[in-house]
Amino acid sequence: MNNYQATLAFAKEQDHLDPLNRFREKFHIPKVSEGKDIVYLCGNSLGLQPKNTQKYIQEELNDWAKLGVEGHTDAKHPWMPYHEFLSNTMAKIVGAKPSEVVMMNTLTTNLHLLMVSFYQPTKTKYKIIIESDAFPSDKYAVESQLDFHGFDKKEGLILWKPREGEELCRFEDIEKIMETQGDEVALILIGTTNYYTGQSFPIKKITELGHKHKCIVGFDLAHGAGNIQPNLHENGPDFAVWCSYKYLNSGPGSLGGLFVHERHANNPKLKRFTGWWGHNKKTRFNMRQEFDVLPGAEGWQLSNPPILSMAAIRASLDIFEEAGFENILAKQKKLTGYLEFLLYDLKNDRISIITPKNPEERGCQLSLAVKNADRSLHDKLTNAGIISDWREPDVIRVAPAPLYNSFEDMYLMVERLKKII
Numbered sequence: 001m002n003n004y005q006a007t008l009a010f011a012k013e014q015d016h017l018d019p020l021n022r023f024r025e026k027f028h029i030p031k032v033s034e035g036k037d038i039v040y041l042c043g044n045s046l047g048l049q050p051k052n053t054q055k056y057i058q059e060e061l062n063d064w065a066k067l068g069v070e071g072h073t074d075a076k077h078p079w080m081p082y083h084e085f086l087s088n089t090m091a092k093i094v095g096a097k098p099s100e101v102v103m104m105n106t107l108t109t110n111l112h113l114l115m116v117s118f119y120q121p122t123k124t125k126y127k128i129i130i131e132s133d134a135f136p137s138d139k140y141a142v143e144s145q146l147d148f149h150g151f152d153k154k155e156g157l158i159l160w161k162p163r164e165g166e167e168l169c170r171f172e173d174i175e176k177i178m179e180t181q182g183d184e185v186a187l188i189l190i191g192t193t194n195y196y197t198g199q200s201f202p203i204k205k206i207t208e209l210g211h212k213h214k215c216i217v218g219f220d221l222a223h224g225a226g227n228i229q230p231n232l233h234e235n236g237p238d239f240a241v242w243c244s245y246k247y248l249n250s251g252p253g254s255l256g257g258l259f260v261h262e263r264h265a266n267n268p269k270l271k272r273f274t275g276w277w278g279h280n281k282k283t284r285f286n287m288r289q290e291f292d293v294l295p296g297a298e299g300w301q302l303s304n305p306p307i308l309s310m311a312a313i314r315a316s317l318d319i320f321e322e323a324g325f326e327n328i329l330a331k332q333k334k335l336t337g338y339l340e341f342l343l344y345d346l347k348n349d350r351i352s353i354i355t356p357k358n359p360e361e362r363g364c365q366l367s368l369a370v371k372n373a374d375r376s377l378h379d380k381l382t383n384a385g386i387i388s389d390w391r392e393p394d395v396i397r398v399a400p401a402p403l404y405n406s407f408e409d410m411y412l413m414v415e416r417l418k419k420i421i
């Protein structure tokens, strides 16, 4: 779509034509003082609260009050199999089979649990590749795994870096790393979409590259889940992890999710850390039994999960289900495209967009580098009712979430940025 116009009337017209327009109503949009909606562009950090979340959580509180322990089996949504109510929609969103996904724990915990299973280094094949500007938690996690297995953190960690003077990573460069060091690499772990640049990496190509060199390939979808379609089953990585509080709108610190490819579903040779929730459901409560692992992703569960957090996830996933993820992605492309158009239309040479131009290589986030700017620019935007996110040294991240952001939001954001700059 290249017939965008930089006017408020055009933006409002697009909202009017938008088939997902009514979904904004389903969210609590924070207000600026005079009762006007804030322009919230921080769904990449914490998604907004669906209005239904309270109802879904209240339902579980009521059943707990009414039923006590019987709620495990007799609640309207019984607690024992509660995670199963999330699997179908979650599987669609990440392009997996329901048996390949489970919601449990939090992202970094899941990453460690899956590295216990999938990072099995030998003396000669032990290195880990991550992208150079990986999210700190991921970097700390892989460094500690190297350390745990007795390897030198510096020596064992290979960074896939942008070239000198560039912001984005090129596939040819990870290919080159694998050509020279592939025999020593045990694991490739890439965050897609990258939290800083907004770059989405080619999941299938990276997976094939890794597998060609007999490496395990995992993805961190913290910024991907609910934002891009990673097609995990088809694209074939060995595992993936994500959180649900960013684009999946499930509330601060809510549970994360994980994917284990079907080819590993019944592999008894995989080592893992275990707990009773990964045990055969039929005999779990017989107790005093040898561990009998569940097939698929469920077999990685440790504990009975927090139902109140899962209720919030269910509230959010029901919205994704109703809107249809295909439709959400289609709107995302239009909305982000419009924001990009407006930013270019400013013709301000202080602002450049470091996120890839190709909509297939990004999600909804645009990262703007602003020459000679400091944090005060971000603070001014906040004062003007625009919630964005600042990353040192000079980057503003804005992420229009298609479920609740409007074309008018895009117009207002750029209009106010123009005034400030």
Ligand SMILES: *Cc1c(COP(=O)(O)O)cnc(C)c1O
Pocket: 106, 107, 108, 109, 135, 137, 138, 191, 195, 220, 222, 223, 243, 256
């Ligand atoms: C947000 C984010 C995390 C956060 O991890 P938690 O364990 O949920 O605190 C980790 N990795 C990436 C890439 C993220 O974007």
